[in-house]
Amino acid sequence: xxxxxxxxxxxxxxxxxxxxxxxxxxxxxxxxxxxxxxxxxxxxxxxxxxxxxxxxxxxxxxxxxxxxxxxxxxxxxxxxxxxxxxxxxxxxxxxxxxxxxxxxxxxxxxxxxxxxxxxxxxxxxxxxxxxxxxxxxxxxxxxxxxxxxxxxxxxxxxxxxxxxxxxxxxxxxxxxxxxxxxxxxxxxxxxxxxxxxxxxxxxxxxxxxxxxxxxxxxxxxxxxxxxxxxxxxxxxxxxxxxxxxxxxxxxxxxxxxxxxxxxxxxxxxxxxxxxxxxxxxxxxxxxxxxxxxxxxxxxxxxxxxxxxxxxxxxxxxxxxxxxxxxxxxxxxxxxxxxxxxxxxxxxxxxxxxxxxxxxxxxxxxxxxxxxxxxxxxxxxxxxxxxxxxxxxxxxxxxxxxxxxxxxxxxxxxxxxxxxxxxxxxxxxxxxxxxxxxxxxxxxxxxxxxxxxxxxxxxxxxxxxxxxxxxxxx
Amino acid sequence: xxxxxxxxxxxxxxxxxxxxxxxxxxxxxxxxxxxxxxxxxxxxxxxxxxxxxxxxxxxxxxxxxxxxxxxxxxxxxxxxxxxxxxxxxxxxxxxxxxxxxxxxxxxxxxxxxxxxxxxxxxxxxxxxxxxxxxxxxxxxxxxxxxxxxxxxxxxxxxxxxxxxxxxxxxxxxxxxxxxxxxxxxxxxxxxxxxxxxxxxxxxxxxxxxxxxxxx
Numbered sequence: 001x002x003x004x005x006x007x008x009x010x011x012x013x014x015x016x017x018x019x020x021x022x023x024x025x026x027x028x029x030x031x032x033x034x035x036x037x038x039x040x041x042x043x044x045x046x047x048x049x050x051x052x053x054x055x056x057x058x059x060x061x062x063x064x065x066x067x068x069x070x071x072x073x074x075x076x077x078x079x080x081x082x083x084x085x086x087x088x089x090x091x092x093x094x095x096x097x098x099x100x101x102x103x104x105x106x107x108x109x110x111x112x113x114x115x116x117x118x119x120x121x122x123x124x125x126x127x128x129x130x131x132x133x134x135x136x137x138x139x140x141x142x143x144x145x146x147x148x149x150x151x152x153x154x155x156x157x158x159x160x161x162x163x164x165x166x167x168x169x170x171x172x173x174x175x176x177x178x179x180x181x182x183x184x185x186x187x188x189x190x191x192x193x194x195x196x197x198x199x200x201x202x203x204x205x206x207x208x209x210x211x212x213x214x215x216x217x218x219x220x221x222x223x224x225x226x227x228x229x230x231x232x233x234x235x236x237x238x239x240x241x242x243x244x245x246x247x248x249x250x251x252x253x254x255x256x257x258x259x260x261x262x263x264x265x266x267x268x269x270x271x272x273x274x275x276x277x278x279x280x281x282x283x284x285x286x287x288x289x290x291x292x293x294x295x296x297x298x299x300x301x302x303x304x305x306x307x308x309x310x311x312x313x314x315x316x317x318x319x320x321x322x323x324x325x326x327x328x329x330x331x332x333x334x335x336x337x338x339x340x341x342x343x344x345x346x347x348x349x350x351x352x353x354x355x356x357x358x359x360x361x362x363x364x365x366x367x368x369x370x371x372x373x374x375x376x377x378x379x380x381x382x383x384x385x386x387x388x389x390x391x392x393x394x395x396x397x398x399x400x401x402x403x404x405x406x407x408x409x410x411x412x413x414x415x416x417x418x419x420x421x422x423x424x425x426x427x428x429x430x431x432x433x434x435x436x437x438x439x440x441x442x443x444x445x446x447x448x449x450x451x452x453x454x455x456x457x458x459x460x461x462x463x464x465x466x467x468x469x470x471x472x473x
Numbered sequence: 474x475x476x477x478x479x480x481x482x483x484x485x486x487x488x489x490x491x492x493x494x495x496x497x498x499x500x501x502x503x504x505x506x507x508x509x510x511x512x513x514x515x516x517x518x519x520x521x522x523x524x525x526x527x528x529x530x531x532x533x534x535x536x537x538x539x540x541x542x543x544x545x546x547x548x549x550x551x552x553x554x555x556x557x558x559x560x561x562x563x564x565x566x567x568x569x570x571x572x573x574x575x576x577x578x579x580x581x582x583x584x585x586x587x588x589x590x591x592x593x594x595x596x597x598x599x600x601x602x603x604x605x606x607x608x609x610x611x612x613x614x615x616x617x618x619x620x621x622x623x624x625x626x627x628x629x630x631x632x633x634x635x636x637x638x639x640x641x642x643x644x645x646x647x648x649x650x651x652x653x654x655x656x657x658x659x660x661x662x663x664x665x666x667x668x669x670x671x672x673x674x675x676x677x678x679x680x681x682x683x684x685x686x687x688x
Contacts, residue, residue, distance in 0.1 A: 013650075014506035016533060020513035023526075057502070084505035085498070106509040110516050 005030040009052040011040045024110035037066045044073045045274050056083035064097050071098040078120045128195050148323035152315035163310050164190035171307045172285040174314030177364030180285035188241040196240030199233050204246035211254050217269035234267045237280045247284040259303045317359040324354050331370040349384050352459040356423030357391050384430045425459040503651040507536040547655050552589035556685030559618050562597035574605045579617040586625040586682040588663040596659040600678050603652035604629045627680040
C-alpha cells in the first residue's frame, strides 16, 4: 500500500493532442492517456485517479457521459473539460455533471493546463489540510497529548517516533482508557501521511451485518436497501491512516476480507467484481487477549501476524508514576477553558489522592474525575471534597492480586511502603476534614510526627498547617 | 453579376446558412486538434529545444494541410451522377492506407453506383480513412462491396478494439469523425445513407448507394 504521484487521466480521441499533453505533463504527473473513452472508463473502475482531462466531443462517447461515469466511479476525482466546441450551455451541463473546470481549445500554453491542474490539486490539498489540521488539533489537545515523564511513556514516545515513517501496520494493545486512539493519531500526525485523512472506526460499534459495507463500501443494489453505491472507510482513508479500534470484535468473514485487503492493497466493495487499489496504513487496536482469541479460533492467526508487524503496548496509568499529576494538570486546564471558568489548581491533598488511586479506567477515568471536580469547584483550588467518592473508596493497588499488577508494581519495599503511607494519609486527611488534630486522634499518631510524615511524603501540608492553626485559634 | 448562388426562398436560405454554419463548425473542430498539439509542441520546443518537438510541430502542420485538402476535395465532389465503380476507388484508397493498417479487399464483380465520380472517390477514401484512423484503431480493416436490387453496398469493418464506436444512424457530427461525417453528407446527397452498424461484437461503417442503371 505505497503512495504515488498525482495521477492524471487524459482522454482525447486525437492521438496528436493526447501525445502532446502527455509530453507536457508527464514530468510532473503520472499520466494515463486514452483515445478510447470506454477504455478510459474501464481504467477508472479499477485504478484511482486524481484529475481527469477529457475532451467533450469524441466519436462513440459523449464527453458528458464519460464525465458522469468517472464521477460515479470515483466521486473524489476532479474533472477538467477541454473542448474545441465550447458553449455556455455545454459548460453549464458539464458543471452540473461534476466538472470542476472548463477550458477551450486551443490552449496556447500547456503551462496554463498545469496551472489549472495545480489549482484543482490545491483545492484537494486544502480539503486534506483541513482534515489534517483537525487531526493535529485533536492529537495535540491537552487531553490527548502523549503526556508523561515516566519511563514507560518515554519509551512509548520513542517507539511512536520510530514507527511514524514506516508504512507497515501497527497493532496497539492496552487497557481501556490508556489512549490507543491517541497513539494512532500521533502516529498519523508524525508520519508523511499527516496531510491525508485519519479515519477512526470502532469495529465493536458496527452491526455485524453492516461492517463489510462500512469498511469496503457497497454497490447500488448489492443488498436490500442499498439504493446508492457507497464508498467504504478504506477508500475514505486513501493516502492516510485507517484506525480499526476493537479489532478483536471483527467477525470471521470480515477478517478474511481484511486480510486480503492488507495483502493485495486492493478493496472490492460488496456486490462488485472489480477491485480498486488503495493506499492506506492500517493501525489496529484491541484491549482483548488476541492470543486467547486465536487459540479459541475467534481471530485468524494470519490476520494477527499481518496486523502486528509492529506492536505497541500501552502502560496502564497506575504504572506511570507521577504522570497522573502531569495529566491531571493538563486536563484541568482544558476542562476549565471548556467550562469557561478561571484557571484552577489541584490542592496537595488532591494530588496525593490522585497518586494513590489505582485508575482502573486509566486516563479516560482521570479525565472524567477532573471534569467532575471542575463542575463542583467554585473556587480556584480543587479540594478533596470536589472529587467523586469512588476515588476514595474504589479499588486500590493494595487490594489487587499481585499478578494483576498494583501491589508489586513497586518491587522495592521502601517505595511500596511510601505509596501505602501516602494513600493512608490522604484518606486520613479526607475523613478528618483536613484537621490535623482530628487526624492525629483518629490515627493514634502524635500530631508532630503526623505533620512530619505529611511533609516527608508531600501529602497535604497546607491542610496540616491549617488544622494546627484551627486548633490554636 | 454576383458570384453568390441563388438560394431561393427564405427557408432555403436559412437551411443553407445552417448547413454552412455546421460545416464550418466541424472544420474548425477538426483543425483545432492539430492546432492544439502544435501550440503545445511549440512551447515544449521553446522550453527544451531539441529536434523532437520541432518534428512534432511539422507533423501537426502536415495534419492541418491534410484537413485543408479534404475540405477542398469535398468542395469539388460535385457534378452529375454517373456510373462509378466503387472498387477502383477502394483499391486506390487501400493502397494509400496500407502502411498504417492491414486492409482486406473483397470486391467481387464491379457494381457501379450512381454518384458523381469525384463524390464517389471522395466517399470511399473518406470512409476508409475514417475507420482506419478512428479511435477504435483497428489492426485489420475488411472492405466489401456487394450489390442488392437497385443498390450498391460498401461495408468497411472494424477489426480489433471496437469500443470507440457504436451504432449510429443520424448524421450527427458529434457521433462521427470528420471524414465519416463528410462521407455521410455525400451519401445522402446521392440518395443513399451511411451508418455505423453492429453485427454481433463487430461494428462496420455501411454505405448504401443507388446502383447505376445498366447500360
